[in-house]
Amino acid sequence: MEIQNGSGQLAVQVEGLVKKFGEQTAVDHVDLAVPAGSVFGLLGPNGAGKTTIVRMLSTLLRPDGGTARVAGLDVVAHAQAVRRVIGLTGQFAAVDESLSGYENVYMIGRLLDLPAKQAKARALELLETFGLDEDAKKTAKQYSGGMRRRLDLAASLVGRPRVLFLDEPTTGLDPARRNDLWEIVRDLSSTGTTVLLTTQYMEEAEALAQDIAVMDKGRFIARGTADELKVKIAGRSIRLRPVVLADLPELRTVLQSVLGVVEDVAPGTVGGPVAEDDQVARLLKAVAAADIAIADISTVTASLDEVFLALTANKSAGKPADEPADEVPTQTTKVEAAR
C-alpha cells in the first residue's frame, strides 16, 4: 500500500467503475483522474449517479466493477486507510441533533484520536471559520438548514483530509454563505487539499473546478474546463450592427461568405456561429474591405447552463412538451473584439 503525496500525482484514480442497483446501472464504466491539489467538479441532473460515485470513493458503497484509488489507496482493499485520509460532506447534512454545534465537531476530533485539548482548539477554529462560533452552544436541533450544512462541512474538515468529497455542498446556503464556502474550498485547494465536488450549479463548477465532468444516466458525457465545455459544446457566435441600416444586405453577404450562415439576431443586427478561431479575424478583414462601418460588435459565448442543457436535453427519452430540446437559449456576454 502506497500513499501518494507529491505534486503531479493523482489523488483520485478511477477505471471502469460500475455500480448497479438491481436492473439499473447507476454508474456505468466511469474513468476519472483527479490530480492532487486540484478541484474537480461533477455536474449532472438528478439521478445522474453523482452521489453514487462519491459514496464509492468514500468507501460507503462497494463498487460492482472497475477500480478506484484515493490517495493511491484502493477503496475496497484499503477502505480503512482511505477513511483516514478523506473528508466527506454528504448530500444531506449528517449532524447529531442532540449535541451542540461545538460538541458535534469536538466529538469528531476525539473519534479521530485527537487529544482533548487539540480537539477543542480545532473545533473552535472550525466553528469560527464557518461562522458558527456564536451559535456553538446551541443544540443542532435549533439550527437552520444552512447552519446544519455548515456544521457538517466543519465536521468533515476536522481531520485535515488530503482528499475532500463534497456532495452538493452549497445546496441550502444563502448567497453570502455560498461565497464563504467557495473561499474555503479555494483555500483548501491552495494548501494542497484535493476536492471533488458535485453540484447542480454550473456557476459553482465554473467558479471552483479546474476540470469538470458532466454526467447523465451513469456516464460521463463531456469533460473539460468550463471554457472548453462552453466553446466545444454550446458554441460561440458573433453579431454585428452596421452604423447605416442600408449596409445590412452587404453585411449579410460578407457574413455568409465567411461563416457560411447568417442570422437576423435583432433589429438591424446580424450574426452567425463561429466554428474556427480564425473566422473572427477573417470576418473583420472582410468587413473592412467592404468598407462597412460597424456600430456594435460582440461575441456570444454560451453559458455553462446552455452547455448543460445542450448535453442533456436530447438524451432524455421523453422530452418535456414545454421545453423544446433542440433549441438552446442564448445568453449574451459582450467581450472585447480582440479576444
Ligand SMILES: Nc1ncnc2c1ncn2[C@@H]1O[C@H](COP(=O)(O)OP(=O)(O)OP(=O)(O)O)[C@@H](O)[C@H]1O
Ligand atoms: N441505494 C439505492 N438503491 C437503489 N437505487 C439507488 C440507490 N442509490 C441511488 N440509486 C439510483 O441510482 C441512480 C443514481 O443516483 P444518485 O443518487 O447517484 O444520483 P445523483 O446524481 O446524486 O442525483 P441528485 O442530483 O438527485 O442527488 C438514481 O436513479 C437512483 O435512483
Ligand SMILES: [Mg+2]
Ligand atoms: Mg446526489
